[in-house]
Amino acid sequence: MKTKIALITGGYTGEAEVSFKSSAFVYSQLDHDKYDIYQITITQDAWFYVSDSGIKCPINKEDFTLLLNDSILKFDLAFIMVHGSPGEDGRLQSYFDLVGMPYTSCDALTSALTMNKGYTKAILADIEHINLAKSVLLFDTQRAEGVSLVEEKLSLPYFVKPNAGGSSIGMTKVKVAEELQAAIDKAFDAENTGSQVIIEEFVHGREFSEGIYRNIDGELIVLPATEVKTTREFFDFEAKYIPGLTEEITPADLNEEQQSRIAKILKEIYVRLNCKGMVRIDFFLENDTDKFYFIEINTIPGQTPQSFIPQQVRATGMTEQEFYGTLIEVALKR
Missing domain, CATH: 3.30.1490.20 (ATP-grasp fold, A domain)
Known part of the structure; x- marks a missing residue:
């Protein structure tokens, strides 16, 4: 019997439009021979699944089940692809903890903490070789x-x-x-x-973004870094989502010592914040000093075809199907 996956999309903020794009890409890349995947949309008004016949079927929020074709569907796992609230701030994770549903992302505490940039920086301040902008x-x-x-x-x-x-x-x-x-x-x-x-x-330097996750054996894997070069004043919403405004170089041009140093930093951040699943960490390499500056961590990073994580996955020679499958199997094992 196939594992039943609830692919959660939508959300309560302006980032919902990105969530729909991310979940559509993840849906297209998952192994449908191995998993039964149901895209569940979450809005402030309703949580629902749209059937193949176009019927909107509501989620029973008491236990996150779905009445479909006169039978109750129970999911084995939630694959969370909601950027912003409630998917990235811990609220959805708290709900799934209450109903006993495993999920692919960081837990509720880590999600809530990392949404707060100031509090996150306070916890990371004493990591060796990391620098934080005043x-x-x-x-x-x-x-x-x-x-x-x-x-x-x-x-x-x-x-x-x-x-x-x-x-x-x-x-x-x-x-x-x-x-x-x-x-x-x-x-x-x-x-x-x-x-x-x-x-x-402001830190004057080169900007990078790099993914990290834990594989099925429990090993922390740091993906190749992406360097971001934008024609905008900074890497704003338009630069992130309008094609042609940003050049993204994967893998980034970092020497072996820099790659080793940042990998060690990223692993320490992942462990220090008790992360789970995939996260993406953004950082600067300051001009003239060769110091790495932490910018922020994203616990539900974008998954459109052009997003950083898929770029980095492809750069390792892995397929997105293999990568997303690993995230699912690790979450189920956890």
């Missing part, structure tokens, strides 16, 4: 005094972004002091991104 974390009660707090501790230019958002939504690069208040307001007002804003000093 930053200020603002809470909603500090909105009015934010400019003075930032100018007191940081030097221009700044990156201003929601502390709990993704896809660079609500993010601004500030080069002159007069732009700071508007950037803070934009970050605070970004939809469904929490009530905190983080401001970081």
Whole structure:
């Protein structure tokens, strides 16, 4: 009998449109001879599956079962492909823990923690060879005094972004002091991104993104790095999802010592944050100093054909079908 997989897509934020693209690609790459795959859409209004005949069938949220063709379908595993809330902030993981459903991503605590950029940096601060840009974390009660707090501790230019958002939504690069208040307001007002804003000093360097996961034998595997070169001011939402605005080089041009050093750092981050499944970590290599600077971690990284992780998987000689199959088998074994 085939393993029944609930491929979860959608979500409650503007990142839902990316989730639909990611889940469609994962669906196309999974081994349908081995798995029965059901795409389950989650919105704030409803959780449902659309049958082959076009009928919208609701999920029973009491136990995450599906009434289909007059019989109750129980899933063996949830493959979470929801970017943003509730798939990336721990809420969905908490639900699946309650109903006893295994899933492919990090657990609820790690997911919630890593959605908070400021708290994540605090936990990673003492890892050897890692560097963190100087930053200020603002809470909603500090909105009015934010400019003075930032100018007191940081030097221009700044990156201003929601502390709990993704896809660079609500993010601004500030080069002159007069732009700071508007950037803070934009970050605070970004939809469904929490009530905190983080401001970081700009790091001048090359930008990279690299995936890491644990294989069926429990070994941590670091995928080849991707270097990001964009024609935009920074790697914003448009640069990420509009073709032609960004050059992505996989594998990146890093020497053997740099590859070894960053692999060690990434493994320590994965273990320190108690990650599970696949994650993607973004970082800078600072100009002139050869220091690696942590940017952020993504626990539900994008899986469109052009996304970093599929690029990196292909660069190893592995197929996406093999890779996604490994994630499923590891989660089932866990």
